[in-house]
Amino acid sequence: MDSQQSNNSVQDIFDSSLNLEETHFKEGYDEGYNHGLTTGKEEARQVGLKLGFETGEELGFYKGCVDVWNSAIRVDPTRFSTRVQKGIKQMEELIEKYPVMDPENESIQEIMEALRLKFRVIRAALGVKLEYDGHPKPKDIEF
């Protein structure tokens, strides 16, 4: 009689009942992980699309303004002060600098805010009532 073999099979039977908690935990974990992976990916895709669209739209708006202003400057360079022309150049550089292919780049927030500010200054200097409507404005609380 092979006592070692019978001992092993006895051990196996007990092993599976002893590890029941562990097995179930692992099963649940795997289920949750896979579910999260699928839904997370889908949600991220939606968020990415939305953010990408918004960013692209805003950048495009500024690029459009810069292009129009540059055309105007070419027609009559004297109508725009040196400061405004410098500002438009700086806006152009910022748009160029924006890392469209690298959404995880740390400077995207900084560049966008600098662009928005430059736009406000140039708009004020030119005296035009131009507004980028796509950007949602936080509700102003007034005291």
Add this chain to the structure above:
Amino acid sequence: MEFLEEANYQLKEIQTLEGHTDRVWSLAWNSSTGRDGVPPLLASCSGDKTVRIWERNLSSRSWDCKAVLDETHTRTVRSCAWSPSGKLLATASFDATTAIWENIGGDYECVSTLEGHENEVKSVAWNASGSLLATCSRDKSVWIWEAMPGNEFECVSVLQGHAQDVKMVQWHPTMDVLFSCSYDNTIKVWWAEDVDSDNWQCVQTIGESNNGHSSTVWALSFNAEGDKMVSCSDDLTLKIWEADITRMQSGDGYAPWRHMCTLSGYHDRTIFSVHWSREGIIASGAADDAVRLFVESKDALIDGPSYKMLLKKEKAHDMDVNSVQWSPGERPLLASTSDDGTIKIWELASTL
């Protein structure tokens, strides 16, 4: 400077100027008037969206309202400032714009409107030469504008750095250094080493760790020499600061401001305004409706001069005192504005 003895002085009320239909926030004396036979002029601004120009009649010695600047700002006018030449008046409003006015043939006309701030503009100030204008707002930014020919104003720089609402901007009396104070409890100093480069930077932040205020800083003012500065705060103290400006004026780079002393225990409500007269008297206006005067103390301590309260005018107004301003020129008068809708003109007189 003569050292004044306590209990020998009083603030005598000369006149109460009524007319505004809402709280009066601030006022500005026109420094090109009040001498050489020109009657003194002052401008006041109010929650009633208007600015009033007051002139003292040279014969009757009483103040009359000469003009009401209305139908321009669509919200409260929070601050006003005359250009050093006295020709232009800048008015800052909650409607997010700053208007520039000029007296053309007896009528004040709005000759320019400065837009750019996202929300309420809280303060406006001209530099000593009148070439630059600074504005600040609840949008946390400070804007510097250059006065160009034809009353055109160009934005030179937008300064960001404050974490909260910026309450006041003030230029140094002799150098093109800009100071701003904020709800974020700090005072920031802005300087462009090369003015033509438009490269304004924050060269110093005076916060709690530098013996700064522990709550909103509402205002600041410089002494006549420009080597000392006083700031007032919601933390109920006045703080005196000093800097080695001769070093800076000689082109030796930026000289930082250091804490000299703190005046505490004199105010029990927020101090909204502080102004240092050319004679060295510091006036404060607070939320307890009182006006207080402080002077340098004769009993100098080892660590340097200290300050003491010269007098306290209780119930100077019926409500919060929003602004105090000494008139320019010799034998200055003190003007105060209040939530009670009035402006009061005071004279510092000896009781002896």
